[in-house]
Amino acid sequence: MPRFRRYTTIAVRMLALCCLLLPPQLMAEEHELPLLVPDLPPSERTLDPDFFVQLIHLLQTQVSHRVLQGSAEPVSRLLQRLEAGEDACVLGLLRSPQRDQYAQFVPVAPLLPMQAVIRKNEQSTLVGSPEDWPISIQTLLDNPDLHGVLIERVYTPALQQALSDAQATVEFIGGAASSQRVLAMLERQRGDFTLEFPAVLQRHYPTAQQQPFISVPLQEARELIELGLYCPRSTWGSYSADALMQASAQLAREPAAIIRLVKQAHGRYLHTDDLAQVKRYFAARRQTPAD
Template sequence: MTAMSAHAQGKAEGSTPTITRITWLASDHAPQMKGSDVSGVTGRVTAYLEKQWPGVRHEIVFANAKRSWQMIENGEDVCRANMVRTPDREKFAYFINTQLTPPPGLIVRRDTLKRLPRNAAGEVQLSRLLADHTLRGALIDGRSYGPALDEMLAARPVDSTVSLFSPKDFGARVLQMLSLGRADYSVEMDMALIMAGNPPDLVSVPIQGAGDLVMAGIACPRTAWGLAAIRGIDKAYGRPEGAANLREGLMRWLTPETKAHYAARFDAFYRERAKPSRIDP
């Protein structure tokens, strides 16, 4: 029986599925790191849930962002951590908020900095950059970079020199392309640079008009199975120790300057995260 037919039967019978296993889709694999960091955010989530939700088996399967979303959209019995939450995605998935993250920046080689169109504050003017045919962009297909950046990227010229890729990792291969000179810029979070070992030749530059924090969370399909799964996950995280675990997991990927700049926003978010979420069917 397929995931979708099982869902249809569950709705017809009015039953609530029993969650015994969750398959987690992940692309935040960092083989160059050690210990628990190898599996990135997803590994930390499953380690916590194994302790807080006994009786449920957690399995990590690596899939790129585009494939992961297709599986969730198709109603398969899978979940994904660290997924940007948008209104369009909420049509097909149940979410709980787990991270309020600093926005992605433009990643470039240091020797390319002087070629970027920037305002007086040093922020990149992305629309001008996307229209510049002398610089090549590399983005991850099927990924959301947050509402503001998604809108800017969708409005790029049809003849822009931006190429889309579907790597299985958390963007490390795209960053390698930049280092090797096969592309000139990408859009990525600081965490990706850290997971890639902080390449000394790459630097992150803020983007004009995209400075808001980005809400990310855990997503499961909008099915009976997905609702049961997301409620069980939220029960594990909707308590003070759950919020503390999530906060610790994020802070390790941020610079001291970023932590200080957003301190008040982080405090407010994790106070709310320490309580159960409202999840409507």
């Protein structure tokens, strides 16, 4: 009997030690995954106001943990929380090398790439007819008589390099800048062009008749842009990112629902060739094992 009690004591201690070595998330009955979204008025959202809510719902269907939609906050504040390592992930962000330094990216859905946006009455002078498209961004940036108004945000390396070498006057709007503000500046002729996502234009101008601009595809921006979420680089963040990566991978394997959301967000801008590109994106995701 004493020997039995001794073995029992050893077993209990070993079990306790194993529990101490496990991440806290695995010891809990249910791991909670708070997902925060940018605090933007509906008219200024990159996508439809319900897009993030629907994405969260789709992710929830693929994970056994409880996904929580946290309170919306400004992007700058959300990035600060990520960098501080708080236990929350942020949905609705584009990937950048700077953010990769302090957070882990999980791809979720593709966006059509940025296009040049100019006033309709300047089309023939600046960018010609649709038969001439896509154009090079240099068509605008090499013209010293033009004034570009752009938001301070993540641009692809090719666009960022072109902007840094621009001969045209390029004004970057930071702080509380928004797509709505920049587009309004163009309407008031306080700028000649900007760069914007088609999904943003679709949200602001649901019909072509409402839009006072034309959007022109760019040679330097032909690839889809990944919209996703970031989790902090911590034990909690790694565990959460892994769970959400698995959920995102499962959505890519059966992409009908998420493709519907992408089509809804882009509206009239998503042409047949674009839809084929979106489908190829998910096909490629299916060939890439989730980490």
